[in-house]
Amino acid sequence: MPSPLFSPYTLGGVQLPNRLVMAPMTRNRAGADGVPTDSMTTYYAQRAGAGLIVTEGTQPSAAGQGYPNTPGIHTAEQAVAWRRVTDAVHEQGGRIYLQLMHAGRISHPSLQPDGALPVAPSAVRPAGQVVTTEGLQDFVEPRALTTDEVEAVVQEFAAAATLAVDQGGFDGVEVHGANGYLPHQFLAEGTNQRTDRYGGSAENRARFLVEATTAVAEAVGAERVGVRLSPANSFNDIVEHETEDVYAAVVARLQPLELAYLHVVEGPPGVTEQIRAAWSGTVVVNPAFSLATTPDNLDALLADGRADLAAVGRAFLANPDLVARLEVGADLNAADENSFYGGTDTGYIDYPTLDQVA
Numbered sequence: 001m002p003s004p005l006f007s008p009y010t011l012g013g014v015q016l017p018n019r020l021v022m023a024p025m026t027r028n029r030a031g032a033d034g035v036p037t038d039s040m041t042t043y044y045a046q047r048a049g050a051g052l053i054v055t056e057g058t059q060p061s062a063a064g065q066g067y068p069n070t071p072g073i074h075t076a077e078q079a080v081a082w083r084r085v086t087d088a089v090h091e092q093g094g095r096i097y098l099q100l101m102h103a104g105r106i107s108h109p110s111l112q113p114d115g116a117l118p119v120a121p122s123a124v125r126p127a128g129q130v131v132t133t134e135g136l137q138d139f140v141e142p143r144a145l146t147t148d149e150v151e152a153v154v155q156e157f158a159a160a161a162t163l164a165v166d167q168g169g170f171d172g173v174e175v176h177g178a179n180g181y182l183p184h185q186f187l188a189e190g191t192n193q194r195t196d197r198y199g200g201s202a203e204n205r206a207r208f209l210v211e212a213t214t215a216v217a218e219a220v221g222a223e224r225v226g227v228r229l230s231p232a233n234s235f236n237d238i239v240e241h242e243t244e245d246v247y248a249a250v251v252a253r254l255q256p257l258e259l260a261y262l263h264v265v266e267g268p269p270g271v272t273e274q275i276r277a278a279w280s281g282t283v284v285v286n287p288a289f290s291l292a293t294t295p296d297n298l299d300a301l302l303a304d305g306r307a308d309l310a311a312v313g314r315a316f317l318a319n320p321d322l323v324a325r326l327e328v329g330a331d332l333n334a335a336d337e338n339s340f341y342g343g344t345d346t347g348y349i350d351y352p353t354l355d356q357v358a
C-alpha cells in the first residue's frame with residue numbers, strides 16, 4: 001500500500017504535497033520589538049518541504065508576549081519582516097501558517113509593556129518559574145481581564161490575523177488554544193474563576209476561544225484558519241478535569257465555522273478520539289511525546305483514520321529535510337535541547353541535510 005504520509009492533501013483549497021505538518025515551536029530568535037530576523041527566514045525556508053509549516057507562537061499584541069525574543073504580529077515592521085519569511089518559504093515551494101499565541105498569565109512584568117502585570121481570565125498565579133531576560137523568576141499573580149478587555153483581546157486576534165495574511169503573506173493562521181496559554185486558561189477550571197459570560201459553565205469557558213476564532217475567521221476567511229487544542233495537558237500548571245464537556249462545547253461551536261483544520265496535541269486516551277468523532281473537518285494530530293517519529297508510526301496514525309495530517313515538532317527542528325529523510329527511511333539528526341530556546345544560529349540553521357552528511 002502506498003504510504004499515506006507522502007500522498008497529497010487539499011487543505012482549505014491549498015494543495016499540500018504530503019501529510020506532514022511542522023508543529024509550532026518557539027525558538028526565541030526574534031530581534032528587538034518582536035521583529036523576525038534573517039536567521040528566521042533561513043530556518044523556515046530550509047523546512048519548506050513540510051506539507052505545511054506552522055510557525056512558532058507569535059504574540060498578537062505586546063501584552064501577549066510570554067518569553068524573551070518571541071516574534072510579534074501587531075506592528076507594520078513585524079509584518080514586513082514576516083513577509084520576507086513567507087516569500088522565502090513560498091519560493092522554496094512551501095506553505096506556511098502563523099501561530100497566534102497570547103501567553104496570558106505565562107509571562108512576567110519584565111516582558112510586559114510598562115512593566116505591567118500579565119493578564120489572565122482570573123488572578124490565579126501559576127506554580128513555578130518563568131524565563132525572563134534576567135533569568136528564571138517566580139511567576140506573578142496576573143491581573144484578571146475585565147469583560148470589556150476580553151472583548152478587546154478578541155479583536156486583537158482578528159487584527160493580528162489580518163496583518164499576518166494581508167501584509168505578512170501567510171497562507172493562514174493557527175489560533176493557539178493549547179498548552180496553558182490564554183485561550184486554554186479560559187477553558188480550564190483551575191485558571192478560570194470568572195462569574196461573567198466567560199466563566200462558569202462549559203459553554204461560557206469555551207466562549208473566549210470560540211469568539212477569538214470566529215473573529216479571526218471573519219477577518220481572513222475560515223478556510224485560512226486552524227485551531228490548536230491540547231485537552232487534559234497539564235503543561236503550564238493547567239488543571240482541567242472536566243475536559244469532556246468543555247471540549248465538546250468548543251468543537252460544537254467551531255464546527256459550523258468550517259475552519260481549515262483542528263490541530264490536537266494527543267492527550268490521554270479518549271479525549272482525542274472524542275474530538276475526532278465530533279469533528280467532520282480536517283484533523284491534524286500531533287502525537288506529542290508518546291510516539292517516535294518513524295514513517296511506520298506516522299503512517300499508522302493516518303491510515304487508521306485518527307488523523308488527516310500528522311504534526312511533528314522536534315524531528316523537524318533537527319531535520320530541515322525531514323520529509324525527504326522519512327521518504328527514504330534515513331536516520332534522523334538528534335535535536336539538541338540546549339539550543340531550543342534562544343541563542344545563536346548554532347542549533348538553529350546548521351542542522352545538516354542528508355546531502356550535506358553524504
Ligand SMILES: Cc1cc2nc3c(=O)[nH]c(=O)nc-3n(C[C@H](O)[C@H](O)[C@H](O)COP(=O)(O)O)c2cc1C
Pocket residue numbers: 023024025026027055056057099101176178179228265286287288289290311312313314315340341
Ligand atoms: C522547542 C519547542 C518549542 C515549542 N513551542 C511551541 C509553540 O510555540 N506553540 C505550540 O503550540 N507548541 C509548541 N511546542 C510543542 C510542539 O509543537 C509539539 O507539540 C511537541 O514538541 C511534541 O511534538 P514532538 O514530539 O514531535 O516534538 C514546542 C515544543 C518544543 C520542543
